[in-house]
Each structure stands twice: as C-alpha cells, then as structure tokens.
Amino acid sequence: DQQVKQNSPSLSVQEGRISILNCDYTNSMFDYFLWYKKYPAEGPTFLISISSIKDKNEDGRFTVFLNKSAKHLSLHIVPSQPGDSAVYFCAASAGNFNKFYFGSGTKLNVKP
Amino acid sequence: IAGITQAPTSQILAAGRRMTLRCTQDMRHNAMYWYRQDLGLGLRLIHYSNTAGTTGKGEVPDGYSVSRANTDDFPLTLASAVPSQTSVYFCASSASTGMSYTFGSGTRLTVV
Numbered sequence: 001d002q003q004v005k006q007n008s009p010s011l012s013v014q015e016g017r018i019s020i021l022n023c024d025y026t027n028s029m030f031d032y033f034l035w036y037k038k039y040p041a042e043g044p045t046f047l048i049s050i051s052s053i054k055d056k057n058e059d060g061r062f063t064v065f066l067n068k069s070a071k072h073l074s075l076h077i078v079p080s081q082p083g084d085s086a087v088y089f090c091a092a093s094a095g096n097f098n099k100f101y102f103g104s105g106t107k108l109n110v111k112p
Numbered sequence: 113i114a115g116i117t118q119a120p121t122s123q124i125l126a127a128g129r130r131m132t133l134r135c136t137q138d139m140r141h142n143a144m145y146w147y148r149q150d151l152g153l154g155l156r157l158i159h160y161s162n163t164a165g166t167t168g169k170g171e172v173p174d175g176y177s178v179s180r181a182n183t184d185d186f187p188l189t190l191a192s193a194v195p196s197q198t199s200v201y202f203c204a205s206s207a208s209t210g211m212s213y214t215f216g217s218g219t220r221l222t223v224v
Contacts, residue, residue, distance in 0.1 A: 002153070002154070004154070006154075034212055036215075041217065041218075042217055042218075043116070043202055043204070043214075043215030043216050043217050043218055044155070044202070044213075044215045045215070046212035046213065046214075049212060089154060089155065091155075099157060099160075099170065099171070100157070100213075101157075101171075102147075102154040102155035102156070103154050104152050104153055104154040105154055
C-alpha cells in the first residue's frame with residue numbers, strides 16, 4: 001500500500017500560467033518532504049523541500065505548501081515554462097532519512 | 113564532472129542469470145541508496161548504506177544484495193534474476209542522512 005500518492009498521472013498547462021502538482025500521504029509520522037524533477041533518460045534531481053514545522057517554502061518560481069491536517073502537499077510553479085516539462089515526484093520521510101517514500105509521479109507538460 | 117555513474121545503461125538478461133549493477137560516486141558522500149522505478153509505483157527503496165561497511169534493507173529488498181566496501185562504490189547484485197525484476201534502477205547518494213539525494217542516470221534492466 002503506497003504511503004505517498006500522486007493521483008494525477010499527468011498535467012498540461014499553458015506557458016506563463018501556474019502549475020499545481022499535488023501529493024497526498026497517509027503516514028502522520030512523515031515530517032520531511034521533498035520534490036524531485038525527472039527528465040527522460042536522466043535521474044531525478046532535487047527541486048525543493050519542506051519540513052513539517054513549516055507550511056510553506058519558496059525558491060524562485062517554485063513554492064511547496066504543506067497541509068499537515070489534510071496530509072497534503074502541493075508544488076506550485078509560477079510562471080510555468082516549457083523547460084519545466086518533466087515528471088515530478090514527491091517524497092516523504094518519517095525521521096529515518098534512509099527511507100524516503102516516493103509517489104508515482106506526475107508528468108507535467110507546459111505548452112508554449 | 114562530479115556525480116554518480118551507473119553501469120550498464122541498459123541490459124537484457126535471461127531469467128536465472130546473476131547480474132551486478134554498478135554504482136560509483138566521486139562526491140565522497142557517506143550515504144548511498146538503490147531504488148527501482150516501476151510504472152504507477154514511483155521509486156521504491158531496495159537497499160541503502162549509511163556509510164562504508166554498513167548496509168540496510170529498504171522497502172523491496174528480496175532478490176537483491178548490496179555491499180559497501182568503500183565510500184565510492186555501491187554495487188547491487190541480483191543473484192538469480194526473475195522477470196519481475198524488470199525495472200529501471202537508480203543509484204543515489206547524499207552527504208549524510210537527512211539530506212537530498214543526487215541520483216545517477218539509471219540502469220534499464222529487462223529480464224526475459
């Protein structure tokens with residue numbers, strides 16, 4: 001049973017608009033969350049993180065929001081660019097940082 | 113260029129054969145990890161190593177073994193491959209536990 005879920009396999013957004021990628025988790029012990037971006041034939045690359053003591057973390061065009069009561073986090077990309085087209089994975093850990101649990105990924109397509 | 117090198121890039125393997133996937137990093141990271149990526153399931157941790165000389169089991173360790181004789185190398189061995197081990201395998205490392213990972217480009221393994 002997956003503890004981290006990304007229920008949208010794909011998302012298509014127009015260039016310049018906001019992309020919102022969602023992630024839900026079931027384990028209330030998770031306290032550290034990451035987002036990774038993956039291009040075809042490459043390994044995932046780290047994008048942004050958030051710990052459970054925060055509800056928002058921002059880095060340039062990327063903002064991650066954490067709603068602990070809903071066990072939900074989201075990644076906002078504003079404005080979206082064609083180069084953002086990739087698969088995005090969220091990951092969560094419960095203090096044991098050896099065990100990050102990953103979602104199944106959302107493929108983002110930003111149309112020019 | 114500093115990073116993680118995985119070999120081979122891809123491999124077709126007959127069921128029952130033994131196979132070692134190689135992973136080398138030149139960043140002097142203490143922690144290393146092996147993940148497999150399967151469609152709809154995201155990335156799942158197979159084995160990890162906090163530091164040279166130590167290893168641990170992840171979510172899906174059965175059928176796989178690892179060793180960590182030194183800081184740089186973390187090979188993954190399939191003793192007797194089965195078709196369910198068909199997957200894309202990613203090696204990753206981090207400077208210490210709790211930090212984001214650097215991933216390799218992956219090995220695409222097909223067991224027939």
